[in-house]
Amino acid sequence: MTYIDPHIHMVSRTTDDYRRMALAGCTxxxxxxxxxxxxxxxxxxxxxxxxxxxxxxxxxxxxYGINHHCWLCVNPKEAEDPGFAREVMSLLPEFLxxxxxxxxxxxxxxxxxxxEMTILEEHLAFAEERDQLVLVHTPHLEDKRKGTxxxxxxxANTKLKPDRVLIDHVEEHTVADVLDRGFWAGMTLYPxxxxxxxxxxxxxxxxxxxxxxxxxxGDWGDSDPLAVPKAIVExxxxxxxxxxxxxxxxxxxxTFLGQSPRFDAGDA
Amino acid sequence: MADSETxxxxxxxxxxxAYFLEHRAKLxxxxxxxxxxxxAGKAGDEADDFRIxxxxxxxxxxxxxxxxxxxxxxxxxxxxxSELVDVAPGKGACGTPPPAGSGA
Numbered sequence: 001m002t003y004i005d006p007h008i009h010m011v012s013r014t015t016d017d018y019r020r021m022a023l024a025g026c027t028x029x030x031x032x033x034x035x036x037x038x039x040x041x042x043x044x045x046x047x048x049x050x051x052x053x054x055x056x057x058x059x060x061x062x063x064y065g066i067n068h069h070c071w072l073c074v075n076p077k078e079a080e081d082p083g084f085a086r087e088v089m090s091l092l093p094e095f096l097x098x099x100x101x102x103x104x105x106x107x108x109x110x111x112x113x114x115x116e117m118t119i120l121e122e123h124l125a126f127a128e129e130r131d132q133l134v135l136v137h138t139p140h141l142e143d144k145r146k147g148t149x150x151x152x153x154x155x156a157n158t159k160l161k162p163d164r165v166l167i168d169h170v171e172e173h174t175v176a177d178v179l180d181r182g183f184w185a186g187m188t189l190y191p192x193x194x195x196x197x198x199x200x201x202x203x204x205x206x207x208x209x210x211x212x213x214x215x216x217x218g219d220w221g222d223s224d225p226l227a228v229p230k231a232i233v234e235x236x237x238x239x240x241x242x243x244x245x246x247x248x249x250x251x252x253x254x255t256f257l258g259q260s261p262r263f264d265a266g267d268a
Numbered sequence: 269m270a271d272s273e274t275x276x277x278x279x280x281x282x283x284x285x286a287y288f289l290e291h292r293a294k295l296x297x298x299x300x301x302x303x304x305x306x307x308a309g310k311a312g313d314e315a316d317d318f319r320i321x322x323x324x325x326x327x328x329x330x331x332x333x334x335x336x337x338x339x340x341x342x343x344x345x346x347x348x349x350s351e352l353v354d355v356a357p358g359k360g361a362c363g364t365p366p367p368a369g370s371g372a
Contacts, residue, residue: 080356111356141361145346173342205276239277
């Protein structure tokens with residue numbers, strides 16, 4: 001079955017992962033800018049990262065028939081120094097012109113700090129001024145519920161339309177609030193710290209498929225680039241219809257991401 | 269909890285047949301983990317780590333018969349404050365809120 005993985009950090013993955021994803025039916029991915037596992041020491045480090053996201057990674061994906069897109073920002077884990085973050089943000093206008101960039105992301109909060117919120121608000125203003133789609137990272141574990149509510153309140157203070165914002169990494173204690181406020185919601189399938197494929201299937205059974213997608217968020221940590229096809233198998237195992245599965249794993253990503261004319265699902 | 273919009277097509281028996289052994293194994297993992305914690309006790313250790321305290325409270329939720337268990341366990345292990353913190357205390361999270369003033 002053809003699917004899209006709308007959140008995966010391929011700069012951290014091997015070429016073998018591209019091959020396996022293509023064999024499993026992946027035709028398109030989107031890669032948000034994120035934390036490399038260490039703090040970059042200069043804005044030049046981000047300049048090179050943005051080149052990787054807009055030049056080398058699309059070429060690597062294309063070798064396997066996968067269309068690569070990306071989102072740019074300073075992620076919240078590197079937003080505690082506002083001066084540094086603003087220097088990096090000054091690079092964004094140049095890179096936003098590149099053909100595989102869909103918008104601003106993954107912005108948000110990590111430890112729900114004042115400086116993180118300052119930089120989040122500046123990213124939101126930046127996106128608002130340029131009418132960009134937004135992909136939002138929500139905090140981990142004990143910080144998620146509080147951070148998700150703070151982020152949604154910050155977005156409500158802008159003119160950004162909720163249907164052009166995806167709030168990612170929802171779980172059972174945040175998904176209803178996100179959907180009720182009109183945002184798109186992303187479920188991240190992780191072996192331990194977010195949703196499992198089984199819990200994602202449970203959430204679909206409870207809340208339906210409207211404005212809901214799932215992703216692997218595969219990166220350098222404990223994660224699985226084949227998590228989305230594993231969720232497809234889980235839904236199929238339970239007897240869900242092909243239409244339900246296709247909606248959650250292909251049509252919904254196409255609908256949200258298709259708000260950017262640069263998105264190409266590659267599923268023709 | 270929202271009304272089911274895409275209900276699970278399986279019967280209750282089907283669900284148990286499909287998942288019981290997997291979750292029996294996960295239950296045994298929790299039991300083994302708690303035993304491991306007990307065996308690892310040394311002089312100077314905290315009597316009960318705040319994470320283990322949270323885990324024990326979560327186990328009570330599983331058997332209280334009230335349903336909506338996942339959301340309630342996640343809420344139980346969430347920071348319920350609403351104020352931004354002055355400075356991010358590192359980058360990681362530990363899975364349940366540490367005691368106030370612990371610096372964890």
